[in-house]
Amino acid sequence: MWLMEVDVMNRIVIKELRKEKVxxxxxxxxxxxxxxxxxxxxxxxxxxxxxxxxxxxxxxxxxxxxxxxxxxxxxxxxxxxxxxxxxxxxxxxxxxxxxxxxxxxxxxxxxxxxxxxxxxxxxxxxxRPKHRMQAPLNSCFGIVLNEEYAENQIRSRYEHWISRHRRLYRDEHEKAHRFQIYRSNLQLIMSFNDLGLGYNLTDNKFADLTNEEFRAKIQCLGPPVKSKHKPSKEFKLPEKPMQRKHRPRKHKKHHKTKGKMHVPESIDWRKKGAVTNVKNQGRCGSCWAFSAVAAMEGINQIKTKKLISLSEQELVDCDRKGENNGCSGGYMHTAFEFVQQNHGLDTESDYPYNGDQGSCDTKKLEDHSVTISGYKNVTVNSEKSLLQAVANQPVSVAIDAASFTFQFYSAGVFSGPCGSELNHGVTVVGYGSELEKKYWIVKNSWGADWGEGGYVRMARDIADDEGMCGIAKMPSYPLKEKELAVTSL
Incomplete structure (x- = not known):
C-alpha cells in the first residue's frame, strides 16, 4: 500500500512538472x-x-x-x-x-x-545543438528524415488546410505571411500533443492566426465591471407599475440536506433534448447572445418539452439600451433582463442570424415565441453551486478563452493552462467524469468544426475557486416561472 501511495505521488509530481514545462x-x-x-x-x-x-x-x-x-x-x-x-x-x-x-x-x-x-x-x-530547429516536423517531437522533406510536408498540409477552410488571401505576400504563422502554430501544437496531458490540440480554422490576433477576435464580453454579479438583495429586475412585489421562491430542485447536495453524478442536457445544434457567431462579438440563448432554449424545453431554436440576432440588433452592444460585446444576465422586459424572444427561423449588427426589426420584436420570468445568479467562485445549477438546467458562464491551448483545443478534458480574465461567453450543458477526471460539458459558439463537435470538456472541481479559466466567476441562468426577482443560489 505504501509503495502504491508513493507511485501515485510520483505520478502527480511528474504531471505537474510536465504542465509547468508546457x-x-x-x-x-x-x-x-x-x-x-x-x-x-x-x-x-x-x-x-x-x-x-x-x-x-x-x-x-x-x-x-x-x-x-x-x-x-x-x-x-x-x-x-x-x-x-x-x-x-x-x-x-x-x-x-x-x-x-x-x-x-x-x-x-x-x-x-x-x-x-x-x-x-x-x-x-x-x-549542445548548434542551432534551434526551425521546421515544425523536425523538432524533438516530429517525424521526418530531413528539413527539406519537412518543409514540403508542411506546405502540402497548409494547402490542404486552406482548401478545407476555404481561406482566401489578398495576395501571395499575405499567404506567405500566414504560412509562417501556421507553421509556427503547428510546431507548438505537435510539441504539446506529444506530452500527453489529457487533451489534444489541432490545426483548426484559427491556425493562421497569432494568439494576439485570436485574442482580439474572440473578445465578446463587455468591459470587466466588478459589481455586475451581485446577490439578489442588491440587484433585482425592474418591476412594472402597479405590480406587487413577489418574494423570491426557493428553487425546488436546488436544495441541500445536512450540508450535502443531492445531484446526479453526471448529466448531459444534450441527451435530454434540451440543447439545439452548435451555432457559429462568426466575426461578430456576440458570444454573450449565443450563451444566453442556449440557456433560454434549455429551460424552455425542460418546462414545455419543446426545443425551439431562438434568435441571437434579435439580441444583437435590439438589446442596445443597457450594457449590451451588439457585435461589440455584452453580458448574458443583461440579455436575460431584455427578454424578460420584452415579454419574450423570437425564433431563429423568423429572425435569422447574419453575423452583423443591424437595425432592430420592431415588427419581429413583438413576436414572443418563448418567454422567461427572470434569472438567477449562481454564487460566484463556487463550483459546487454551479454543479447544483447545471444539474437542473443549462447555465450561462463566462471564461478566459484566449490561451493558445484553448485556441487549438481538439478533444479531451481541457485542463489549461489558461487565465481567468473573462472574455468569452459559453453555456454549460452538463457535467461528468472520465477516468476519474471530472469535467464540465461546455457548448461553444465557434461552429461544429472546433473542439469536440463544437463542445469542450473543461476540468471540474479544481483547486482554484474561480474554476477552470474562470468558469465559476460569473454564472447565471434564466427562469421560466412566475418568479420575477433575481435571486442567488
Whole structure:
C-alpha cells in the first residue's frame, strides 16, 4: 500500500512538472526549442540490445538527439535523430529512466549498465545543438528524415488546410505571411500533443492566426465591471407599475440536506433534448447572445418539452439600451433582463442570424415565441453551486478563452493552462467524469468544426475557486416561472 501511495505521488509530481514545462514554453512562445535538448553520439556495435532499446526510450523522455556515428548512411542517422518516431521495441526502458531526474545521472546509469553487460565502457558525449530547429516536423517531437522533406510536408498540409477552410488571401505576400504563422502554430501544437496531458490540440480554422490576433477576435464580453454579479438583495429586475412585489421562491430542485447536495453524478442536457445544434457567431462579438440563448432554449424545453431554436440576432440588433452592444460585446444576465422586459424572444427561423449588427426589426420584436420570468445568479467562485445549477438546467458562464491551448483545443478534458480574465461567453450543458477526471460539458459558439463537435470538456472541481479559466466567476441562468426577482443560489 505504501509503495502504491508513493507511485501515485510520483505520478502527480511528474504531471505537474510536465504542465509547468508546457506553461513555460507557451509563455516563451519559442518555436522548435526542446527542454534539455542535446546530442549523444554512440556506436550501436558497442551496445547491448537491451541497452539500445533503453537508449531509444530515454531519448524520447529526455528530448535528446542521437546519431549512430556511421557517416556512410545519412538516412539511418536521421531516423535515429527523429525522437518523435514511435519505435517498437521488445524491451521497455527501466523505471529509473522514466523519472524526472537530471539527464546526466541517467546517462551515468546507462553507461554503468552497458559496461556490466558488454564489458565495454562507452562514453556518451553531451553536445549542445548548434542551432534551434526551425521546421515544425523536425523538432524533438516530429517525424521526418530531413528539413527539406519537412518543409514540403508542411506546405502540402497548409494547402490542404486552406482548401478545407476555404481561406482566401489578398495576395501571395499575405499567404506567405500566414504560412509562417501556421507553421509556427503547428510546431507548438505537435510539441504539446506529444506530452500527453489529457487533451489534444489541432490545426483548426484559427491556425493562421497569432494568439494576439485570436485574442482580439474572440473578445465578446463587455468591459470587466466588478459589481455586475451581485446577490439578489442588491440587484433585482425592474418591476412594472402597479405590480406587487413577489418574494423570491426557493428553487425546488436546488436544495441541500445536512450540508450535502443531492445531484446526479453526471448529466448531459444534450441527451435530454434540451440543447439545439452548435451555432457559429462568426466575426461578430456576440458570444454573450449565443450563451444566453442556449440557456433560454434549455429551460424552455425542460418546462414545455419543446426545443425551439431562438434568435441571437434579435439580441444583437435590439438589446442596445443597457450594457449590451451588439457585435461589440455584452453580458448574458443583461440579455436575460431584455427578454424578460420584452415579454419574450423570437425564433431563429423568423429572425435569422447574419453575423452583423443591424437595425432592430420592431415588427419581429413583438413576436414572443418563448418567454422567461427572470434569472438567477449562481454564487460566484463556487463550483459546487454551479454543479447544483447545471444539474437542473443549462447555465450561462463566462471564461478566459484566449490561451493558445484553448485556441487549438481538439478533444479531451481541457485542463489549461489558461487565465481567468473573462472574455468569452459559453453555456454549460452538463457535467461528468472520465477516468476519474471530472469535467464540465461546455457548448461553444465557434461552429461544429472546433473542439469536440463544437463542445469542450473543461476540468471540474479544481483547486482554484474561480474554476477552470474562470468558469465559476460569473454564472447565471434564466427562469421560466412566475418568479420575477433575481435571486442567488
Amino acid at each position: 506553461k513555460q514554453e507557451l509563455e516563451r512562445k519559442t518555436v522548435g526549442s526542446c527542454w534539455g535538448n542535446g546530442e549523444v553520439n554512440f556506436n550501436k556495435s558497442d551496445m547491448h540490445d537491451d541497452l539500445h532499446a533503453f537508449l531509444m526510450e530515454a531519448a524520447k523522455l529526455s528530448c535528446s538527439h542521437f546519431s549512430t556515428g556511421e557517416d556512410d548512411d545519412e538516412d539511418k542517422k536521421a531516423k535515429l535523430k527523429c525522437l518523435g518516431h514511435r519505435w517498437k521495441h521488445k524491451h521497455e526502458a527501466p523505471k529509473e529512466f522514466k523519472d524526472h531526474a537530471g539527464r546526466s545521472q541517467r546517462w551515468q546509469q546507462i553507461e554503468g549498465i552497458n559496461q556490466m553487460k558488454t564489458k565495454k565502457l562507452v562514453s556518451l558525449r553531451h553536445k
